[in-house]
Amino acid sequence: MALKIRLRRMGRKKAPHYRIVVAESSTARDGRFVARVGHYNPTTEPATLVVDREKALAWIAKGAQPTDTVQSLLKKAGVFEPAPNVVEQAAEVVTGAAKKAGKSVSGAASAVAGAVASAASAVAGAAASAGAAVSGVAASAGAAVSDAASSAAAAVSDRVSGGGDDSQDTASAAPAPSGDEAGTVAVEAEATEPTATATSPGTPDASAAETPVATDAEATEPAADENQG
Numbered sequence: 001m002a003l004k005i006r007l008r009r010m011g012r013k014k015a016p017h018y019r020i021v022v023a024e025s026s027t028a029r030d031g032r033f034v035a036r037v038g039h040y041n042p043t044t045e046p047a048t049l050v051v052d053r054e055k056a057l058a059w060i061a062k063g064a065q066p067t068d069t070v071q072s073l074l075k076k077a078g079v080f081e082p083a084p085n086v087v088e089q090a091a092e093v094v095t096g097a098a099k100k101a102g103k104s105v106s107g108a109a110s111a112v113a114g115a116v117a118s119a120a121s122a123v124a125g126a127a128a129s130a131g132a133a134v135s136g137v138a139a140s141a142g143a144a145v146s147d148a149a150s151s152a153a154a155a156v157s158d159r160v161s162g163g164g165d166d167s168q169d170t171a172s173a174a175p176a177p178s179g180d181e182a183g184t185v186a187v188e189a190e191a192t193e194p195t196a197t198a199t200s201p202g203t204p205d206a207s208a209a210e211t212p213v214a215t216d217a218e219a220t221e222p223a224a225d226e227n228q229g
Helices: 053-061 068-076 086-173 179-192 206-220 224-228
Strands: 003-012 015-024 035-041 048-051
Touching: 003 053, 003 068, 035 053, 048 068
Parallel strands: none
Antiparallel strands: 003 015, 015 035, 035 048
């Protein structure tokens, strides 16, 4: 019984992928198989090729013959090359892990740097907005204080100037007394003022005392005509 290592078609129409199987040469292409040693998918980018190297070599050692297509795939997968050293395999694994870790760290650092830059930009924008708002409020308050001070100064100035004008207007508005009114006032003043000839109470009037004495003398004195007769 001859064994073949060949491809077994899988998948839907126009989207095939293949299994690398060990089957009898007399069976149909997609019929029964003895063992599977890998798979191949040409529709991916790049193409997917996975081969179990140990199993493939074991079946080849048992007499299984790969087809031309499977032979090229096995060469491509490195089945016929010497087995790699365990140390080299470990070094490759470590190197691959280090590369992946470095990429992850680099991506995380880039993300952190972007987040920090965005936060710094947001903080700077907020600070600028707050400064502008404070400046506007201060300017408005200063203008309001200045307007209030100007209004108060103007009111005080108007009050001072208005008081002086009122006193002057009152003094100028008082009418001067006319001639008749001045005479009336003078008469009233003379009427109310005590006269210089007014005598004090209990003092006899000199003119009144002198007048009766002269009259008595005239009455007692004999007339010149009567004595001569």
